Amino acid sequence: MGLKITVIGSGNVGFHLAQRLHESGHRICQVFSRTPTKAAHLANLVKASGISNLKDISLEADVYLLAIKDDSLKIVTEEISFLGKYNKLIAHTSGSVSSAVFENHFGRYGIFYPLQTFSTTKKVDFEQLPFCIYGNTPAAQDSLFQLAQSICPNVYAINDEQRSILHVTAVIVNNFSNYLYGIAHDICKDQDVSFDILKPLIHETVRKIDVSNPQDVQTGPAVRGDLDTIAKHIDFLKKYPDHQALYQLISTGIIKQIKERALLDK
Numbered sequence: 001m002g003l004k005i006t007v008i009g010s011g012n013v014g015f016h017l018a019q020r021l022h023e024s025g026h027r028i029c030q031v032f033s034r035t036p037t038k039a040a041h042l043a044n045l046v047k048a049s050g051i052s053n054l055k056d057i058s059l060e061a062d063v064y065l066l067a068i069k070d071d072s073l074k075i076v077t078e079e080i081s082f083l084g085k086y087n088k089l090i091a092h093t094s095g096s097v098s099s100a101v102f103e104n105h106f107g108r109y110g111i112f113y114p115l116q117t118f119s120t121t122k123k124v125d126f127e128q129l130p131f132c133i134y135g136n137t138p139a140a141q142d143s144l145f146q147l148a149q150s151i152c153p154n155v156y157a158i159n160d161e162q163r164s165i166l167h168v169t170a171v172i173v174n175n176f177s178n179y180l181y182g183i184a185h186d187i188c189k190d191q192d193v194s195f196d197i198l199k200p201l202i203h204e205t206v207r208k209i210d211v212s213n214p215q216d217v218q219t220g221p222a223v224r225g226d227l228d229t230i231a232k233h234i235d236f237l238k239k240y241p242d243h244q245a246l247y248q249l250i251s252t253g254i255i256k257q258i259k260e261r262a263l264l265d266k
Contacts, residue, residue: 002026003147006061008054008076009033010042012118013093014067020126022046024151029061054079059086063147065112066092073097081105091135091144095167098160099134110135110144113163114152117174126151132158132166183243215257222254 002025007018010033019042022028028048033039036052043050051057057064057080064083068076073092083090084106091112092101102109116129131148133155135141141157148155158166181202188195208217221229230251237244 002150003062004029004060006030006057006064007032007042007048007067008057008064008080009067009093010035010038011067011069012120013114014065015042015120016118016124017065017067017093017114018042018046018048020124020151022048026147026150030056030058032057057083059083059088062089063143064088064090066090068092070094070097073101077101077105089140089143095132095163095170098164099136100160103136108135108137108140110140111158111160111163112144112148113158115166115170127153130154130156132156132163134159134163183246187240187243215261218254218258220254222251223258225255225258 004027005021006029007014007021010018010031014031014033018028018031022045028043028046030049030051031039031043031046032051032054033042034052036050039050039052041050042048054076064080066073066076073094077090080090087107089108089110090102090106091110092099093112093114095113095115099109099111111132111134113132114126114129115132116124118124129152131152131154133141133144133148134157135144145155145157184198185195188198205217221227221233234244234248237247
């Protein structure tokens with residue numbers, strides 16, 4: 001039997017999460033957004049009531065999920081703290097904010113964190129993404145765990161410290177790598193070369209780390225110790241000084257890593 005859920009937030013995460021919960025048999029009671037049109041749009045998709053004032057939140061739901069910006073969590077938590085008097089279960093979807101944001105207002109709380117990048121215009125494959133769950137009590141964690149399992153097969157019990165580590169590494173593998181793709185894209189565009197030529201290489205690199213330690217499949221001039229090629233690349237990048245500095249930093253890091261691994265293998 002599905003739960004009654006109120007989703008607070010209609011941005012990238014809230015947009016997809018509300019729809020997935022609805023499709024999985026849960027009843028979405030209310031959708032909140034400070035922008036009335038956004039609240040109404042998402043509410044219509046999940047057959048819920050759209051609200052744009054937190055004072056209008058009802059006591060009907062079993063679970064209240066906060067899918068909002070990190071810097072809004074403290075303020076919104078205080079605005080809906082009255083729900084704590086009714087022993088409601090509350091959780092947020094942030095990767096970086098501690099569950100302690102709830103502890104002065106709620107007796108039952110936790111984390112409902114889908115570790116994935118979301119865009120409202122792209123469909124999310126919930127069968128593949130991992131869900132990280134934490135509850136402040138065994139009962140709260142069990143409730144959130146079961147809720148996550150109802151929409152996703154890959155659910156992990158992760159405490160605040162572990163989630164913080166995951167969030168740091170997620171920024172590195174997602175945001176930082178995408179930044180590097182952007183640099184390559186801009187250089188290609190500036191030099192009138194199609195970035196599409198690089199896409200198979202990007203896809204193959206990602207496929208390799210599905211089955212291997214990334215360090216084991218590292219390739220390139222830094223791995224080979226090809227200092228002549230590195231010097232040519234650095235010379236070319238003189239016209240892009242910020243990118244040149246980044247190239248040097250990463251190349252130095254790869255060379256250091258290779259040397260350290262060689263010492264360990266002796």
